[in-house]
Amino acid sequence: MAKDSMAVSSLLWTLFLISIIFSLQSKSQEEDIPITRFQQYLRINTAHPNPNYTAPVSFLINQAQSIGLTSKTFEFVSGKPVLLLTWLGSNPNLPSILFNSHLDSVPAESEKWIHPPFSAHRTTDGHIYARGAQDDKCIGVQYLEAIRNLKSRGFSPLRTVHISYVPEEEIGGFDGMMRFAASSEFRDLNLGFAMDEGQANPGDEFRVFYADRTPWEFIIKAEGIPGHGAKLYDNSAMENLMKSVELIAKFRETQFDFVKAGKAANSEVISVNPVYLKAGTPSTTVRFVMNMQPSEAEAGYDVRLPPMADPDVMKKRIAEEWAPSIRNMTYTVKEKGKLRDHLGRPIMTPTNDTNPWWSIFKQAVEATGGKLAKPEILASTTDSRYIRSLGIPVLGFSPMTNTPILLHDHNEFLKDIVFMKGIEVYESVITALSSFKGVSDQVL
Numbered sequence: 001m002a003k004d005s006m007a008v009s010s011l012l013w014t015l016f017l018i019s020i021i022f023s024l025q026s027k028s029q030e031e032d033i034p035i036t037r038f039q040q041y042l043r044i045n046t047a048h049p050n051p052n053y054t055a056p057v058s059f060l061i062n063q064a065q066s067i068g069l070t071s072k073t074f075e076f077v078s079g080k081p082v083l084l085l086t087w088l089g090s091n092p093n094l095p096s097i098l099f100n101s102h103l104d105s106v107p108a109e110s111e112k113w114i115h116p117p118f119s120a121h122r123t124t125d126g127h128i129y130a131r132g133a134q135d136d137k138c139i140g141v142q143y144l145e146a147i148r149n150l151k152s153r154g155f156s157p158l159r160t161v162h163i164s165y166v167p168e169e170e171i172g173g174f175d176g177m178m179r180f181a182a183s184s185e186f187r188d189l190n191l192g193f194a195m196d197e198g199q200a201n202p203g204d205e206f207r208v209f210y211a212d213r214t215p216w217e218f219i220i221k222a223e224g225i226p227g228h229g230a231k232l233y234d235n236s237a238m239e240n241l242m243k244s245v246e247l248i249a250k251f252r253e254t255q256f257d258f259v260k261a262g263k264a265a266n267s268e269v270i271s272v273n274p275v276y277l278k279a280g281t282p283s284t285t286v287r288f289v290m291n292m293q294p295s296e297a298e299a300g301y302d303v304r305l306p307p308m309a310d311p312d313v314m315k316k317r318i319a320e321e322w323a324p325s326i327r328n329m330t331y332t333v334k335e336k337g338k339l340r341d342h343l344g345r346p347i348m349t350p351t352n353d354t355n356p357w358w359s360i361f362k363q364a365v366e367a368t369g370g371k372l373a374k375p376e377i378l379a380s381t382t383d384s385r386y387i388r389s390l391g392i393p394v395l396g397f398s399p400m401t402n403t404p405i406l407l408h409d410h411n412e413f414l415k416d417i418v419f420m421k422g423i424e425v426y427e428s429v430i431t432a433l434s435s436f437k438g439v440s441d442q443v444l
């Protein structure tokens with residue numbers, strides 16, 4: 001009996017040791033694949049309002065070292081690093097190529113997620129849940145994984161390839177890409193072409209973006225003589241403001257009609273959306289004094305202009321129709337970006353044969369069996385606007401097909417197979433772009 005039990009216990013012990021060895025082996029295998037490197041990056045919490053920039057930068061520098069890329073860190077604003085990785089081309093005199101992504105992400109309300117937003121949990125059917133999975137840590141890792149694979153196959157680029165990781169994109173990029181793009185370090189990169197983030201597509205085509213819309217913060221204010229609530233008189237502040245609100249609503253409707261009729265995409269029209277109304281004479285007892293017409297009234301609008309919009313026409317419309325001084329109105333417009341580049345051209349990247357980078361990119365995507373959707377203007381903004389405004393062509397592209405658009409949403413996820421396919425796409429894109437001999441170095 002005692003002998004039997006000893007045999008059983010030694011068998012159990014052996015099984016236990018075997019299971020440990022297997023689990024160690026599977027753990028080490030787990031740590032050595034692109035998916036787990038993606039998960040590791042996702043687990044670093046870089047969400048606003050207090051993004052951790054130190055941890056992702058050191059993670060990425062380690063990755064860069066492991067595949068033989070050089071790295072530089074710039075701090076245009078203290079505590080907000082820009083990381084630049086470089087793969088030197090065999091002809092570094094040719095204009096280089098940049099692949100950009102941002103380090104930061106928007107916050108996540110953990111309690112509303114089915115898996116914690118910084119756990120990067122991978123379900124049995126391959127969904128990887130994490131804040132930043134789509135926006136845009138996927139591309140940040142895919143760039144590196146693509147280069148890792150290309151290097152292991154012995155590929156060497158003709159043009160120098162740079163990868164940048166910038167802070168603060170989610171809050172406008174003012175302390176991130178805006179500073180970097182304006183720096184001598186950026187000018188020294190001698191860029192010919194750049195790629196930045198795009199968006200997912202629930203369908204099976206890859207989306208690609210050639211421009212961003214430019215946001216304006218627009219406020220109109222009316223002033224007038226205050227009066228008794230019972231009095232009918234001209235030029236009250238409320239009356240003047242309401243006239244403008246109606247005119248602006250009409251304009252909004254006309255633009256929206258183009259979208260509804262299928263003549264334009266949402267991002268191709270000027271959107272003027274009311275975001276606040278402020279008027280009334282506050283009271284301490286009730287919320288507002290009801291028998292009084294106030295002396296001031298104000299409305300705020302979120303305006304988005306596509307690159308082909310004429311800013312001067314828009315300003316004239318505002319001054320003459322929406323906030324005319326003859327109706328005692330004043331206004332402010334805060335332009336949160338440019339509509340024209342340094343040569344006065346609309347800030348957009350051509351997506352036709354006049355732009356050889358476009359043709360190369362398109363062919364490279366198609367070579368992997370992928371299909372590109374009709375190029376789009378992004379409804380919102382990304383850091384690519386700062387690069388485009390220097391006259392450098394930029395395409396926004398995140399290779400995510402058959403994926404719901406979940407950026408900034410709860411339960412943001414990316415499927416492992418979609419992530420892996422993206423690496424293959426970038427291998428093709430990086431190979432093609434970095435091998436481009438160029439038509440003229442001056443132009444390209």
Ligand SMILES: [Zn+2]
Pocket residue numbers: 102135136169197
């Ligand atoms: Zn983003």
